[in-house]
Amino acid sequence: MQSYDLIVCGAGPAGAMAAATAARKGLKVALLEKCPLPRHKTCGGGTPMVMQDFLYNLVPEAFVESDVLYMRHTWNFADPFLGAINPSETDRRFSLWMVQRSLFDHALVHQAWQAGSQVFDGVAVRSVEVDADQVRVNAQIVKSNGGLSKGSEFTATARYLIGADGANGLTAKAANLRQHRTIALGMEVEFPHQWGTGHPDLRPDVLHLEYGAVQRGYAWVFPKADHLNVGAGIFSLRQGDIRSSHQAREALQKAIFTYLETLQLQYDPTRMKFHAHPLPTWCGREPLHTGDGRILLVGDAAGLINPLFGDGILPAVKSGTIAATCVAEGTTSTYSDRIHAEFASSFDAARRLANLFYQYPHFFYRYGVKYEKSTRLATRLIAGDIQFNNILGRTLLKVGKSMVQDLLPPWMGFVYR
């Protein structure tokens, strides 16, 4: 049985980043991943360019497939509005990177390995036991690998465990954390595409967002090198779980088919490979480490998905870095507070906005999304350049004012102004 300073369960962006950070700080780290790597991850793969700050020596050219500068918004696939992320050349430049998760995540795992972590893929953690001074992880080999043969047991101990095992992981449950979750549902299809065919607005620097097709959610088309990631998600749910709802899945599929049709893309419905996956969105401050500070949750396992947009890659990377730093410094008892300081105020405000946005999407589309500065604002929010709590009041006032002005007769609008 091997013994480590830290075991990380799950090699998505949160786990890979945690392992890389801890190994760089001199800890003996094991990174366990149940899937053989590289693995598919159901995801749009859109992430802000500020991700670069976390990549150390990785060059974006290795995995960024498109650099998005515009968003084409629609309501019920009509009333299009093309918003620029950088409307003024003098402002700081932002963009959204489009990555393929299999490549991106693998690059991060490679970085963790280069930093000195031992990486075990095809190793599924089955249970976790906590003693007074260590955590024991029992796993099973699901793919023969080196000296490890399929079906055999793998047991290791460590002083700390980081649970980076995503939305369906077991560490949160094993640690008795995150009893109440808000689960959204996303679905995507990777649709082969040759640039220059289909609708003229299909361009590698434009992503598409549709707000009327899915109740309490939206649909998207994200440009990649040789395909489009076409997807839809249902967000802003009260506490509950829609993972097994057939109705929800049908609604998401229908939105995806309609998107393809309106973008003039030919498809064979029998050959479409849909992937669906839960999104555990932020549902308020809660403990994200055990009382003894031995188990810490990061990324989706910690429910760190933005409740308005559904993005979670950057929060995963940030939380993985913070957790590993706490482990290395011996300050794991401060972990939840540090995560709350980073995300809570902003995500609480995002949640309030999401509840309104998804209840009255048409109003927000007309009076908010189509506002000339909104596309840049959304990108800066995703990048963490500004916080939702700093814009919530102003945004609601702006939307309300525009609505009143629009509804009043012109002379009253003049008086009102």
Ligand SMILES: Cc1cc2nc3c(=O)[nH]c(=O)nc-3n(C[C@H](O)[C@H](O)[C@H](O)COP(=O)(O)OP(=O)(O)OC[C@H]3O[C@@H](n4cnc5c(N)ncnc54)[C@H](O)[C@@H]3O)c2cc1C
């Ligand atoms: C349809 C969809 C679209 C999305 N689009 C975007 C987007 O465009 N931009 C964005 O920022 N976010 C997006 N997200 C959210 C994003 O995918 C997640 O927030 C992100 O992947 C979280 O990273 P993570 O490392 O916490 O978890 P994951 O990436 O889920 O990684 C967890 C890992 O743990 C492994 N694991 C699980 N159980 C075990 C076990 N028992 N033993 C060992 N390993 C285990 C899994 O195999 C997996 O590799 C989307 C999500 C969905 C569902």
